[in-house]
Amino acid sequence: MVSAxxxxxxxxxxxxxxxxxxxxxxxxxxxxxxITIGINLDSKYLGKKGIIKIEDKFFRDDELNKLAIxxxxxxxxxxxDFRVVEKKKLTMPEEIEGIARCMNxxxxxxxxxxxxxxxTIDNGNEISLLCHYCEKITDVKGLY
Amino acid sequence: MxxxxxxxxxxxxxxILHVLEVAKEFEKNRVQNILEGKVIACIxxxxxxxxxxxxxxxxxxxxxKVIGFSDAxxxxxxxxxxxxxxxxxxxNYVDMIIMRHPLEGSSRYASEVASVPVxxxxxxxxxxxxxxxxxxxxxxxxQGHLDGLTxxxxxxxxxxxxxxxxxxxxxxFSPNFIFTAPxxxxxPVEYKDFLKEKxxxxxxxxxxxxxxxxxxxxxxxxxxQERFTDPMEYERVKDVYRxxxxxLSGVKPNMKVLHPLPRVNEIDQDVDETPYAYYFKQAENxxxxxxxxxxxxxxxx
Ligand SMILES: [Zn+2]
Numbered sequence: 001m002v003s004a005x006x007x008x009x010x011x012x013x014x015x016x017x018x019x020x021x022x023x024x025x026x027x028x029x030x031x032x033x034x035i036t037i038g039i040n041l042d043s044k045y046l047g048k049k050g051i052i053k054i055e056d057k058f059f060r061d062d063e064l065n066k067l068a069i070x071x072x073x074x075x076x077x078x079x080x081d082f083r084v085v086e087k088k089k090l091t092m093p094e095e096i097e098g099i100a101r102c103m104n105x106x107x108x109x110x111x112x113x114x115x116x117x118x119x120t121i122d123n124g125n126e127i128s129l130l131c132h133y134c135e136k137i138t139d140v141k142g143l144y
Numbered sequence: 145m146x147x148x149x150x151x152x153x154x155x156x157x158x159x160i161l162h163v164l165e166v167a168k169e170f171e172k173n174r175v176q177n178i179l180e181g182k183v184i185a186c187i188x189x190x191x192x193x194x195x196x197x198x199x200x201x202x203x204x205x206x207x208x209k210v211i212g213f214s215d216a217x218x219x220x221x222x223x224x225x226x227x228x229x230x231x232x233x234x235x236n237y238v239d240m241i242i243m244r245h246p247l248e249g250s251s252r253y254a255s256e257v258a259s260v261p262v263x264x265x266x267x268x269x270x271x272x273x274x275x276x277x278x279x280x281x282x283x284x285x286x287q288g289h290l291d292g293l294t295x296x297x298x299x300x301x302x303x304x305x306x307x308x309x310x311x312x313x314x315x316x317f318s319p320n321f322i323f324t325a326p327x328x329x330x331x332p333v334e335y336k337d338f339l340k341e342k343x344x345x346x347x348x349x350x351x352x353x354x355x356x357x358x359x360x361x362x363x364x365x366x367x368x369q370e371r372f373t374d375p376m377e378y379e380r381v382k383d384v385y386r387x388x389x390x391x392l393s394g395v396k397p398n399m400k401v402l403h404p405l406p407r408v409n410e411i412d413q414d415v416d417e418t419p420y421a422y423y424f425k426q427a428e429n430x431x432x433x434x435x436x437x438x439x440x441x442x443x444x445x
Contacts, residue, residue, distance in 0.1 A: 102249075104248060106246070106247055106248050106268050106269070107247065107248050107249050108227070108245075108247045108248065108249040108250045108252075108253050108267075109249065111247055112226055112227050112228070112247075112253070113226065113228075114228075114253055131249065132249075132252065133248070133249025133250075133252050133253055134248035134249035134267075134268075134270055135151065135248075135249070135270055135271070136248070136270075137334070
């Protein structure tokens, strides 16, 4: 797809609807480097997937892991000299800040300018989020 | 380091027991001016006369002064001031903030913004830890201890925050639980999972009569209309249980009936005259427990 990447990061297997969310979380909305985006590509796992190629940019693991909540199956390819030098999967962080919204309509975070904060709870097949403020569980299904 | 009380989970078992011991001291001698010269804010963004009077009396009995408001209607909050700004402003004046707010999580947020300790006096349907501590105090005072007791919770176990918090707090003391509730108001799965994880036994029943005679504490609750989104559901369950004196003939001699008050129809007036009624004394205990919470968080006990 489009031109090959010489150096940079490829994020693959992103749910098609969350591509722009990924750009936002990685702080790429005002990025100057070249970014190639594919949306609604066919995928065996996701039906329709998204892919993002970012030229000359590399991310720390803790930056990438923030994506786990909206793109749990995403893979990260690090490209140098047109070659994949590293492939990694995301790990779910114990706490996430400022990403998801609390589902509880009476939660303070839905009424005041308060950054959301959740503990992630992994029960084996599903991730849910425990709100640091209202102590209610938010389902991540609504997020991707 | 300032310490706040937002959720009953903020206190360890040792801290819970400490606060209850100190409350005993205040019950023996309720005039103790240990906080003379201090100013404490009681800011109530929604009215709750019962809780506010109990806290304000506690502050006064400790010799501190109270400032605050009992309703947000005529304050800068009604002009759109954020909670953050209100808390920042109030923190500059006082040594502690006691707050009640209709939004859930508001007190946790306030404790992160404030430079002084915050006591949560109720954040919507979420937490009300001073109620939980006064429930524990009442259980301890009537039974002599907290360990290995059988607690029968009755009524709205789905929406009732008092029962959820009491369940979490009692989990430190190897209890047995009985949950008496109609199908619509059963104890939520997450709390039952919590008990399973901790190996704490519980039974569920629809019938109030079934476990009256084998419990040490009968914890009655009111079915609160404002928690229901479906008015039909409320109508179906609002009068589902009614405790009467005649039902108490076979109960354990040490059994006590607790209720967070106000009650509606769930406890008949004729129960008041039995030796099992404890709910009025329970409300009075709130004063000693709140004195204890305030003294402990400010480092005086
Ligand atoms: Zn929340």
